[in-house]
Amino acid sequence: MGVSCSKHSIRVDPMTTYATLEDIENCMDNGWTDGLPVIPPYGSLVDAMLEAMGWQGSDSVGEIPDQNIVVRAEKAAATAVMAGCKTEYGPLLRALTEGLLDPKLNLSGVEVTTGGAAVLVIVSGPVVEQLGFEHETNALGANCRANATVGRFAQMMRYFCGRGGGVLQSHGTIGHPGRLSFCIAEHPKTEWGAYHTQYGLPETASAISLMSTEGPNSVNNHYGDTGTHILDTIGDALCHAGQTAWYYRSGGFVVVIPPDHMALVAKDFSREQALEYIYKNARRQTDELAELGRIAKNPIEFAEVAPGELRSPLKSREQLTFIECGSSGGRFSAIIPRWVGSTHAVCKEIKSV
Numbered sequence: 499m500g501v502s503c504s505k506h507s508i509r510v511d512p513m514t515t516y517a518t519l520e521d522i523e524n525c526m527d528n529g530w531t532d533g534l535p536v537i538p539p540y541g542s543l544v545d546a547m548l549e550a551m552g553w554q555g556s557d558s559v560g561e562i563p564d565q566n567i568v569v570r571a572e573k574a575a576a577t578a579v580m581a582g583c584k585t586e587y588g589p590l591l592r593a594l595t596e597g598l599l600d601p602k603l604n605l606s607g608v609e610v611t612t613g614g615a616a617v618l619v620i621v622s623g624p625v626v627e628q629l630g631f632e633h634e635t636n637a638l639g640a641n642c643r644a645n646a647t648v649g650r651f652a653q654m655m656r657y658f659c660g661r662g663g664g665v666l667q668s669h670g671t672i673g674h675p676g677r678l679s680f681c682i683a684e685h686p687k688t689e690w691g692a693y694h695t696q697y698g699l700p701e702t703a704s705a706i707s708l709m710s711t712e713g714p715n716s717v718n719n720h721y722g723d724t725g726t727h728i729l730d731t732i733g734d735a736l737c738h739a740g741q742t743a744w745y746y747r748s749g750g751f752v753v754v755i756p757p758d759h760m761a762l763v764a765k766d767f768s769r770e771q772a773l774e775y776i777y778k779n780a781r782r783q784t785d786e787l788a789e790l791g792r793i794a795k796n797p798i799e800f801a802e803v804a805p806g807e808l809r810s811p812l813k814s815r816e817q818l819t820f821i822e823c824g825s826s827g828g829r830f831s832a833i834i835p836r837w838v839g840s841t842h843a844v845c846k847e848i849k850s851v
Contacts, residue, residue, distance in 0.1 A: 525580070532654050532678060536580035547575040550588025551595070560599025562659060565606055569599055569659055577658060581651040582643070587629060590706060591651065593846040594619065597708045598655050602842035608710040609660030613742065614670025615710040615837035617652045618752070619681040620821060622693040623704035625848055631683035637823040638682055638714050638754065638832060639675075649681030652708070674713035682754075688822040689760055690769035696819050697845035709836050709843040712742065714754070717831040725766035726775075728759045728831065733780030735833050736811050742838055743811040744782075744792045745801055749836035750817025750843075756824030759831045769820055777815050781808035819843075 521538040525531055530539070537543070548555055553571035561568045574595045583591060598605060598617065608615050621631050631648075632640035640646070653676075661667065670677075684693045694705035719731040732753055736743075743749055753776075755763060763772060784807050787793050797803040802813070812818060817836070824830070836843075 530580060532650065532657055534678070537582055539576035539579045543579045544572065544575050546585050547578050547583070547588065547591075548572065550585035551575060551578075551592045552588065553592070559595055562599070562606055563601070567659060569595075573658070574655065577654050578651050581654055582647040583651055584643070584647075587644070587648060589850055590621070590625060590629065590648065590704075590848050593848045594648070594652060594706050594708070595655070597706060597844040597846045598652060599659075600708075600844045602840075603708055603710065603844050604840045604842075605656055605660045607660075607839050608837065609656055610667065610669050611837065611839050612669050612671045613712070613837055613839065614673030614677070615712060615839070616674060616676035616680045617656050618676065618709050618711040618834065619649055619652050620684065620693055620707040620752075621648070621681065621705075622684040622707070622821075623702070623848070624686065625704035626683045627686050628704075631681075633683040633685050633823045634825040637756075637825070640682075645681045645683060646679050649676075649679035652681065653677055653679055676711070676713055680711070682821070682823055685822050689764040690820060690822065693819070693821045694845055694847075696769075697843070699845060699847055704848040705845055706848060707843060707845040709750075709752070710840040711752070711837060712835045714832045714834045717833060718829070719759070719831075720829040722829075723762065725763040725772075728755075728763050729767065729772055729775055730779070732831055732833060733776045736776070736780045737782045739782075739787070739790055739792060741811055742835060744787050744809070745794065745797070746838045747801070747811060747813040748841045749838040750812060750819070751836060752834040753818065753820045754824065754832040754834065755820060755822055756828070756830060757822075757826040758829045760822055772820065773815055773818055776818060777810065777812060780812075781810050784809040 522535050525536050555572035557571040558568055559571050578591050626633055629644050631644045632642035692701050695701055699705050717732050717735045719728055722728055793803055
């Protein structure tokens, strides 16, 4: 008997179903999961994914030196299969794997911090349309296979590789839902140029950008009618008392601007001007933060605390980037705070394999 699913009817062979379900349960029992059911990494599927990624199974694709972990291509390909990725994603997954294992990302730190961070994957350039990423409706949590499985692959790699082979444990105090999947894609056509141009890649490239982040904070302004109104609202959101950034200031922020807010901002500001405006104006009294307990009584030199002065949540302008995605029809933006324990973002061009 068929099971109704939207407009389609799913019919499967019962014997295949029982065997596959048993394999799925075996994966769960062996810890090959992020908590959700996975596609069993059958050899034929892993081989096809390896070919798509341009690797041999025994190839070393990266390492985590502090944990004495060497990651083989076979493990990355098997993880991509389990996450539900298509082989068409192969070149993107190769770049993503290399980015995840870049020491600058500090993958083990992301996994074990009490901050409960996740790896944010940003996809930009022609690949967004080529692979069918959702970049409009619910762009930060799209019900789309490309977004969901690529984001899931990154989190599964973090989970499998970041714990030192199971020696280390996760310690996130609360975490956030992005630890299951957190992949957002930029509009193919933007007002300010592709996201990856902020990291020096050419406009025409396809790229993935990686950073460890907290969950997104919504920024609502339905009645402001100038770009300054919108940027001031975004800047105020950067400066609420609970922002993790106030003491160390070593993370940064991704500012997400959908079309309705962008229509106002782009009239008055270039990307560089918007960055400069927020950097100069998004500040809070240092003494007030200290009184609230947001700054240590005896601050370390790295924190650069100046009593009596206004304090920015950013140590430098380079810690603030902008992405254009989301749908029209609502005057919302968002900020995504980066984890203060990882001072670097990693941006890699996606190349054919």
